[in-house]
Amino acid sequence: MTSLRRALWALAGAGVLLGLADLALILNSDLVDTPGAWAAGALVAGWGFIGVGLYAWGRRPDNRVGMLMAATGFAWLIAAAGFSDLPVVFTFGQLFGAFFFAVVMHMLLAFPSGRLQSLAERRLVAGAYLLTTAGVLPLWLFADPAQLDCADCPENVILVDANESLVSTLATILNTVGALLIGAVLVVLVQRWRRASPAQRRFLVPVYSAGVAVLLLLIVLVALQVGGLNPKALDVIWVISMVPFALVPYLFLATLVRARMIQSGAVGELMARLGETPQRGELRDALAHALSDPSLELVYWLPQDERFVDAKGHVVTLPGQGSGRAVTRVERDGGCVAAIVHDALVHDQQGGDVDAIGAAASLALENERLEAELRSKVEELRASRQRMLSIGLEERRRLERDLHDGAQQRLVSMALNMRLARGRLRDDPAAAEAMLDGAGDELESALEELRELARGIHPAVLTDRGLDTALETLARRAPVPVELGRVPSERLPEAVELAAYFVVAEALTNVAKYASASHAKVDVQRVNGRFVVQVADDGVGGADPAAGTGLRGLADRLAVIEGRLEIDSQPGNGTTITAKIPCE
Incomplete structure (x- = not known):
C-alpha cells in the first residue's frame, strides 16, 4: 500500500469518527427541534464530500479537486459541532462554522482542474479564508449567545466583554463582505461557463448548477440576516440551501461514473477498430x-x-x-x-x-x-525545390546586375578609350599611349571582377588544388582570424567538395556580417561514412536560419545530396554550424 493510499484511509477513518462524534453531539443537543434530521443532514453532506473527495483524490492525486472536496466535508462536520450543548465544543464549532464557505468557494473556483486560473481568483479565495477565520474571531470575542436570541445556547468560552451593538455592526460588515465575495465568485463561474466548449459544459453542468444554487441561496440568506428576518425563517432558508450543497459530491460522483461508463464502451470500440x-x-x-x-x-x-x-x-x-x-x-x-x-x-x-x-x-x-x-519529407522537398528555383533566379539576376555594373562598364570604358586613342594616335602619340595604358588597367580590373564572379559560381582553386587549399584561401581572405583545424588532404567527390566549400564560405560570410566575433574555427573530418564540416565562432549567437536565404539555401543545397545542416546558436554563446554530407 502506497503512502498516499495509507493517508487516504487514515483520513477516511478520521471522517467517520468526526461524523459519529457530531451524531452523538447533535442527538443529545437541546439547540435543535429535530436533532435526528439535523444529524442526518450533517452526515449525508459531510460524509458525501469526504468519501467522494478521497475517491477522486486517490484516482487523480495531481488534481486538487478531490482534496478540496474532502476538506469541505471535514470543515462541514466541524461546523456541525456548533450544535453541541458543551460550551467548548459549541464555541469551537461556532468559531469555525463559516470556514467551510471558504473551502466551498475554493473548490468551485478550482473545479475541474484543481488549480486557480488567475490572480483575481486567488485573491477571492484568500479573502474568503481571511473573512471566515480572522474576520469571525473578533465577533465571538464580544458575542454573548444569551443576548443573541439563543437562551438555550451554552456559554461562549472565549467571551471577553459582551457588546451587542458591536457584534451587530461586525456581523453586518462580515455579511456584506461575504455577500460581495459570493457575488464575485458567481461572476467568475458564469464567465467560465460562457467560455466553455460544449464538451466542457457537459462535465461542468452538474457541479456548477448545484454550486451556483448554493451560492445564490447564501446571498439571499445573508441579505435576510442583515434585514433582521425572524430566526425561524432563516433556519428554513438555511435548510433549503443545504439541499443543493449536499448534492454537490453525489452529482460529481455521478458525472465521474457516467464518464467512466461511456469511456469504457468507447475504449472497447476503439480496440475493435484498432x-x-x-x-x-x-x-x-x-x-x-x-x-x-x-x-x-x-x-x-x-x-x-x-x-x-x-x-x-x-x-x-x-x-x-x-x-x-x-x-x-x-x-x-x-x-x-x-x-x-x-x-x-x-x-x-x-x-x-x-x-x-x-x-x-x-x-x-x-x-x-x-x-x-x-x-x-515530400512537403519539405517541394518547398526546397521552390526555394532552389527562387535562389537560382535571384542568383542569375545578381550575376546579370554584377556583370552590368562591373565588368561590362569597365569593358565599355575600355572600348571608348581605345577608340579615343586610335583617333589621337597620329596627332598626340603620348596621349594615345596613356589612353591605351588606362584601357589595359580597365581590362585587368574587368578580368579580376570576372574571376571573383566565377569564384562564387565554382571556385577554380577548389577544382585545381583541392578542398584544403580552397579552405586556406577562404580563411586567408576572411575579415576575422580563422583557425583551420583538421582538413583532409585527399580529393573527394566533386559534389561533396563543392558543398563543403560553400558551407564554409557562407558560414564565414555570416561571421563577418552578423556575429561580431573575434575568432572562428573551421574543422573538417570523416565520421562514420559522413563528411562533417563544422564552423564555430565566439560571437553574439542568435542566428536564425529563417531570417535570410543564405543558411536556408545551404540546407537546400545539402538536402539535394542527402546532407543535413545543424545550427547551434544560443544568444551570447556564439554560433556553431555543422554540415553532415554523405561520403561513402
Missing part, C-alpha cells in the same frame, strides 16, 4: 470518440527533425499553458511517436485514461507517424 487497419483520419475519430472530445487532434513526432507535424506533414506548434488545450505524449519503445492534443478538461477529468488510450493506440500511431513523416 484490430483492423484504420483508414486515414479514422484513428483520430476513434480517439476523439473514446475521449468524448470532438476537438481532439493528432500530431506526429519526427525524431530526426525534432518537431511535430500533422497528418499532412505540416509543422505544428504545440499549444501552450493557458490555451485551454492539453498535450498527452504517446511513447513506444522508449521514444515519442505522437502527441494527442485535446481539451484541457479531458486531462483534468481523466488524465490517466488518456495515457492508457494513447498507449493502446501506440502501434497504430506509429504507422501513421511513418506516413506523416513521408508526407513531411
